Amino acid sequence: MKATLQTIADELGVSRSTVSNAYSRPDQLSPELRARILSAAQRLGYSGPNPTARSLRSGKVNAIGVLLTDNLSMAFTDPYAVAYLRGLAEAASARETSLLLLNLPKDEAAGRRVISNAAVDAFCLYCVPDWHSALELVRSRGVPVVIGEDPQAFGPEASYVGIDERAAARRLGEHIVNLGHRDIAVVAHWIVDDGVSGGRTGQVHADPDDLRYYVTGERVRGFRDAFLAAGVPWERVVLINAAGNQREEGAEAAAHALDRLDRATAVLCTSDVLALGVLDALRVRGLQAGRDVSVTGFDDIPEADAAGLTTIRQPSVERGRLAGELLLDPPEDPVLRRLTLPVSLVVRSTTGPNTAKEKS
Amino acid sequence: MKATLQTIADELGVSRSTVSNAYSRPDQLSPELRARILSAAQRLGYSGPNPTARSLRSGKVNAIGVLLTDNLSMAFTDPYAVAYLRGLAEAASARETSLLLLNLPKDEAAGRRVISNAAVDAFCLYCVPDWHSALELVRSRGVPVVIGEDPQAFGPEASYVGIDERAAARRLGEHIVNLGHRDIAVVAHWIVDDGVSGGRTGQVHADPDDLRYYVTGERVRGFRDAFLAAGVPWERVVLINAAGNQREEGAEAAAHALDRLDRATAVLCTSDVLALGVLDALRVRGLQAGRDVSVTGFDDIPEADAAGLTTIRQPSVERGRLAGELLLDPPEDPVLRRLTLPVSLVVRSTTGPNTAKEKS
DNA sequence: AGAACCTTCTGTATCGATACAGTACGTCGG
DNA sequence: CCGACGTACTGTATCGATACAGAAGGTTCT
Structure with missing residues (x-):
C-alpha cells in the first residue's frame, strides 16, 4: 500500500x-x-x-489553466504566443505555480468536460474567440480569469491585459498613407470563419465593423481609421483573408495582392508571421520590400528584426507576465485589473515611399 | 457559498x-x-x-507532468521540442488529459517542491539531464514515467521512446567521410557544463566517452565511430562546445571551425538548430554550404528542408505521441515499454564532396 | 404465487490531507 | 505562588467528491 x-x-x-x-x-x-x-x-x-x-x-492547486483552442501546437508555433506564454510561465514559476495546457477539442461536449475537470486556480484565456461556448463554463467555475482580447468579452470580474489594438493599427496605417501609398492591401487572418477554421485564403469583401474575431477586427478597423483620415475610401482597399496565422498563409494571401494589374503598393498584415510570408512572396517575384512594395506586420516578434520588418512592437513577454500576476494576486480594485500596455511603431526597411506612378 | x-x-x-x-x-x-x-x-x-x-x-487527475529544466521557454523555442510536445499533447488530448508544464527552477529545494506538489498521473522527463537530483523524487512518486534520453537512466520501470542516437550519428559521419572529408569539426551543445549552463562556446578537448549529457554524447560517439572506421583519428577532429542549442550559438561555434588556417571542410552538428547557425556563419563569410564546407544537422526540423540541410530525420511528433500513449496505457510487458524508433538519413544540398586540396 | 432479476435510487465509508481548537507542560514576571 | 504566555504537539471536523453494498419497487419466468 x-x-x-x-x-x-x-x-x-x-x-x-x-x-x-x-x-x-x-x-x-x-x-x-x-x-x-x-x-x-x-x-x-x-x-x-x-x-x-x-x-x-x-483550496489551492498551484496551477493556471491555459485554454487553447483546437490546435495546441499553435501555441508553440506562433512566436508571439511563445513570448506571451513565456511571460506567463515566469510569473507562475515565481509563485511555484505551473501551467496546465488545456486543449479545447472541436467537440463541444468534450470541451466542456475539459474545462470542468481542470484542476486550476485560474484561467488564462488565450486565443479563445470571444463567442466560444466555453466562456460561459469558465465563468461558472468562479475562479480568476484573465483575457487578452476583447476587454468587454467577460464582464468586469475578469482581468485584462492588452493593448489598444485599434490605435496601434492606426499608427501603422498612418505611416503607410504618409508614405504616399494609396493602393493598399490588408492581409488579415480569420476574418472569415466557419466557426472552426479560418475559411479560405483569398480576397473578401467585408465591413470591418462586422469582423467577428476581436484582435483582427480591431486591427483592420485601425487601418481603416488611418485610411479614411487620409481620404482613402475603404472600398479602394483590397482585403484578403488568411486562413491561418502562418507564414505560408501570408505568402498565399500575398498572391492575391501582387498578381494583378492594379498591384498594391503597400500590404498591411495583422501579424508579423503573415508579413514574413508576404516578404517571401515578394522575394519569389523578384520584388523588393520597401521599394517596390511596402509591407508591415504587427507584434514585433524576434524574426521581424532580422527581416527588417516595419511593425508595431508590443511587450509580449511582459504581457504574459502581467497576466500571470493578475491571476495569482488579483487586486481588489477592478480598475487595477485592467491593464492597457503601451506599444511603439518600429520603422524598418520594409516600408518606404510610394514610387509607383500615381493613378488618376 | x-x-x-x-x-x-x-x-x-x-x-x-x-x-x-x-x-x-x-x-x-x-x-x-x-x-x-x-x-x-x-x-x-x-x-x-x-x-x-x-x-x-x-485516483486520477487527467494530467501528464512535463518536466522541463530551468528555462521553460526552451520547450517552446526549439522546433524539435515543439514537435515532440505536440505529439505528446495529441496523445493526451485524445484521452482528455492535459499537460502540466513543470518548470524546474535552479534552486533544488524549490524543484523538489514543484515535483512533490504536482498533481499528475504520469511524468514525461523531457530534456532533464540524467543526473538531475529531481529524478529520485520523481521515482518515489510512483507514477508512470517516460524518458527520452538514456534508456538506462531510470531503471526498467520507466517507459522509453527514443532512437538509436549513436547509430544515427554514425550514418551522418559515414556520409561525410564517404564524401572525402578529413578535416572535420563537430559542434555539440552542452558537452561541457558547469551543472547549470552549457559552459562557454568554443573548442574543447574531450574524450567522447566522458560526455555527461546523454543525447549529445551518443551523437558525438556515433560521429567518432564513423571517423575511426574511415581511419580518421579523433585527435584530428575539432570539437566545439555550444553553450546552448540556439541558432546564434551554432553561428558562434562555427567561427571556431571556420576562422582558422586549417579550416574544416565539414562541420557536423548535434542538432539542426545549431547547423542552421553554422549555415548563417558560412553565409556571412561568403562560403557556400555543400561546396566550400559541408554541414550536417540532426532531427530534421521543418526549417531544415528549406535550408537544404543534410540531416537525420527522426519521427518527432510520433515520438511524443508514443510517449503519451505509453504513459496513459502502460503495457504490462516491460519489453513493450521500450520503443526504439527508426530514423533515416536525409541528404540535401549542404553536403558535397570534399573539394579542398588534400593535406599531406 | 414465489423466486429471480432488473432498474433506480440511497447510505455509508473512504480518498489523504489541512485547519483549528484544545491540551500539556514549561517559564516567567510580579 | 499564581496567572499569563509561549512552545510543542494532539484530536476532530472537514474539504467535495466516488465506490460499493444494499434497499425498494416493479417485471419476468416458471
Missing part, C-alpha cells in the same frame, strides 16, 4: 497533524522531531503529502 | 450519490431525473463536480 501521512505517524507514534506540519509548517514542531519524521518518510518511500488531497483541503 | 453536489441534492430532495451519478454515470439513473438534476445545477450555478475532490477519490 502506498504510504500516507498516517503511515509515517504510526511508524513514529506521533499524530498525523504533526507529520503534516513537518512538511507544511516547519515552525510548528521541534527541529529534531521534524528531522526524524523526514527521515522516516524517506525510509518508507513517502514522497510528501499527496498533492490532490492537499489541494482539496487547502 | 459555492455550490456542491450536496447543494443540488438538497434542492431536489435526492441523494448526493444520485447527483454524482448524473455527471459520472448517466446510465445509473433515469433520463428524466438526470435532466432535472442538470437543470437545477445550471440554475444554482454549479459547474460540475469539483475536479480536485473527484481526483482524490478516483
Whole structure:
C-alpha cells in the first residue's frame, strides 16, 4: 500500500497533524522531531503529502489553466504566443505555480468536460474567440480569469491585459498613407470563419465593423481609421483573408495582392508571421520590400528584426507576465485589473515611399 | 457559498450519490431525473463536480507532468521540442488529459517542491539531464514515467521512446567521410557544463566517452565511430562546445571551425538548430554550404528542408505521441515499454564532396 | 404465487490531507 | 505562588467528491 501521512505517524507514534506540519509548517514542531519524521518518510518511500488531497483541503492547486483552442501546437508555433506564454510561465514559476495546457477539442461536449475537470486556480484565456461556448463554463467555475482580447468579452470580474489594438493599427496605417501609398492591401487572418477554421485564403469583401474575431477586427478597423483620415475610401482597399496565422498563409494571401494589374503598393498584415510570408512572396517575384512594395506586420516578434520588418512592437513577454500576476494576486480594485500596455511603431526597411506612378 | 453536489441534492430532495451519478454515470439513473438534476445545477450555478475532490477519490487527475529544466521557454523555442510536445499533447488530448508544464527552477529545494506538489498521473522527463537530483523524487512518486534520453537512466520501470542516437550519428559521419572529408569539426551543445549552463562556446578537448549529457554524447560517439572506421583519428577532429542549442550559438561555434588556417571542410552538428547557425556563419563569410564546407544537422526540423540541410530525420511528433500513449496505457510487458524508433538519413544540398586540396 | 432479476435510487465509508481548537507542560514576571 | 504566555504537539471536523453494498419497487419466468 502506498504510504500516507498516517503511515509515517504510526511508524513514529506521533499524530498525523504533526507529520503534516513537518512538511507544511516547519515552525510548528521541534527541529529534531521534524528531522526524524523526514527521515522516516524517506525510509518508507513517502514522497510528501499527496498533492490532490492537499489541494482539496487547502483550496489551492498551484496551477493556471491555459485554454487553447483546437490546435495546441499553435501555441508553440506562433512566436508571439511563445513570448506571451513565456511571460506567463515566469510569473507562475515565481509563485511555484505551473501551467496546465488545456486543449479545447472541436467537440463541444468534450470541451466542456475539459474545462470542468481542470484542476486550476485560474484561467488564462488565450486565443479563445470571444463567442466560444466555453466562456460561459469558465465563468461558472468562479475562479480568476484573465483575457487578452476583447476587454468587454467577460464582464468586469475578469482581468485584462492588452493593448489598444485599434490605435496601434492606426499608427501603422498612418505611416503607410504618409508614405504616399494609396493602393493598399490588408492581409488579415480569420476574418472569415466557419466557426472552426479560418475559411479560405483569398480576397473578401467585408465591413470591418462586422469582423467577428476581436484582435483582427480591431486591427483592420485601425487601418481603416488611418485610411479614411487620409481620404482613402475603404472600398479602394483590397482585403484578403488568411486562413491561418502562418507564414505560408501570408505568402498565399500575398498572391492575391501582387498578381494583378492594379498591384498594391503597400500590404498591411495583422501579424508579423503573415508579413514574413508576404516578404517571401515578394522575394519569389523578384520584388523588393520597401521599394517596390511596402509591407508591415504587427507584434514585433524576434524574426521581424532580422527581416527588417516595419511593425508595431508590443511587450509580449511582459504581457504574459502581467497576466500571470493578475491571476495569482488579483487586486481588489477592478480598475487595477485592467491593464492597457503601451506599444511603439518600429520603422524598418520594409516600408518606404510610394514610387509607383500615381493613378488618376 | 459555492455550490456542491450536496447543494443540488438538497434542492431536489435526492441523494448526493444520485447527483454524482448524473455527471459520472448517466446510465445509473433515469433520463428524466438526470435532466432535472442538470437543470437545477445550471440554475444554482454549479459547474460540475469539483475536479480536485473527484481526483482524490478516483485516483486520477487527467494530467501528464512535463518536466522541463530551468528555462521553460526552451520547450517552446526549439522546433524539435515543439514537435515532440505536440505529439505528446495529441496523445493526451485524445484521452482528455492535459499537460502540466513543470518548470524546474535552479534552486533544488524549490524543484523538489514543484515535483512533490504536482498533481499528475504520469511524468514525461523531457530534456532533464540524467543526473538531475529531481529524478529520485520523481521515482518515489510512483507514477508512470517516460524518458527520452538514456534508456538506462531510470531503471526498467520507466517507459522509453527514443532512437538509436549513436547509430544515427554514425550514418551522418559515414556520409561525410564517404564524401572525402578529413578535416572535420563537430559542434555539440552542452558537452561541457558547469551543472547549470552549457559552459562557454568554443573548442574543447574531450574524450567522447566522458560526455555527461546523454543525447549529445551518443551523437558525438556515433560521429567518432564513423571517423575511426574511415581511419580518421579523433585527435584530428575539432570539437566545439555550444553553450546552448540556439541558432546564434551554432553561428558562434562555427567561427571556431571556420576562422582558422586549417579550416574544416565539414562541420557536423548535434542538432539542426545549431547547423542552421553554422549555415548563417558560412553565409556571412561568403562560403557556400555543400561546396566550400559541408554541414550536417540532426532531427530534421521543418526549417531544415528549406535550408537544404543534410540531416537525420527522426519521427518527432510520433515520438511524443508514443510517449503519451505509453504513459496513459502502460503495457504490462516491460519489453513493450521500450520503443526504439527508426530514423533515416536525409541528404540535401549542404553536403558535397570534399573539394579542398588534400593535406599531406 | 414465489423466486429471480432488473432498474433506480440511497447510505455509508473512504480518498489523504489541512485547519483549528484544545491540551500539556514549561517559564516567567510580579 | 499564581496567572499569563509561549512552545510543542494532539484530536476532530472537514474539504467535495466516488465506490460499493444494499434497499425498494416493479417485471419476468416458471
